[in-house]
Amino acid sequence: MSPRGRRPAGSPDTREAILAAARTAFARDGYQTSLRGIARDAGVDPALVHHYFPDRATLFAKAVIESTAGIDANLTHRAAGITELEPEQLGEGIVRAVISLWDEAGADRFTAVIHAALGQGGRVEPFRDFIAIGVLSPIVTHFCPDRPQLRAQLIASQIIGLGLARWVARMDHIASLDAEALVALVGPTIQRYAFDDLPDVANPA
């Protein structure tokens, strides 16, 4: 602790202290919890939160999604692996990556992330911020510059729904299939959202 009672930058414990405080705060208050409150709980200057985690979505991903899923969940690393696929493998690759992560982590952990994201009834946007914009949008942009955000959000809608069906609602015909069966069933949907000519719909205002 510094003379002001705060952990300094560079202390090996500082990043972990922020993550621990964030995990508690997100679970208690939902996604829109106060970042200043997290800094206070961790005993660090608020600027240090931004030093280690550039935005709320990244902090949520590291504190809640990755820590809940387990130590091998490094989402940025997994996303980078997907950009190395051939374009025709993209849909299957995305489904395979998601299913393998959460089958390994466990259904209860996926459910815990959903609950943390939905919070106590507040309006929460971790899926939009992190999944659609932070992870999927760069992947889709890499493969397809045409309307990448719309494509990423369509893909996110199917992936989140698949996760809810398999790990939260435990719909029996989806929950009992092995990963490669789901890759074969749902991969073509993702492939279409990523690459097909989409109907000429109006852009958002």
Place this chain on the structure above:
Amino acid sequence: MSPRGRRPAGSPDTREAILAAARTAFARDGYQTSLRGIARDAGVDPALVHHYFPDRATLFAKAVIESTAGIDANLTHRAAGITELEPEQLGEGIVRAVISLWDEAGADRFTAVIHAALGQGGRVEPFRDFIAIGVLSPIVTHFCPDRPQLRAQLIASQIIGLGLARWVARMDHIASLDAEALVALVGPTIQRYAFDDLPDVANPA
């Protein structure tokens, strides 16, 4: 009230009393709340709950989904309308029905249903019981006898994910589109899940 302090069958208030008690109990305890407790709270014999509502999924649908969405939400009626479509209209018809219902009801009401369904962290299956089995499976069986339950659950996964993207996470590119644009974008996914030859994956155990 009867001499035993319970409302008799056929009393005009009985059905409404059960619905009111169920609404409170589902919101408080989640989908697995006690049906006997609902009967007790409503002041009716437990057999009357089953008389008016044949199963938990129907009671949840009437008490939570329809009452939250509004008086015009009659899901059984809407589902019957879809079975009258031509097969090539099925995917678009399902998307149109879902979007029009919840755009009219309001995003906050969809979010409220999601929260009631997910409850306080327990394992909850209203989507499986009601959406996939109660509503979608009969529709899909009507059009396609080949593996209707798997097809219904794949459709449910995309529809629930679309709802989360549009009304809960409010992903901007999906939330800002009008209903017919989403019908054009997502209808073909539903159509494929309903009618295409699906890969020959193992059936659930």
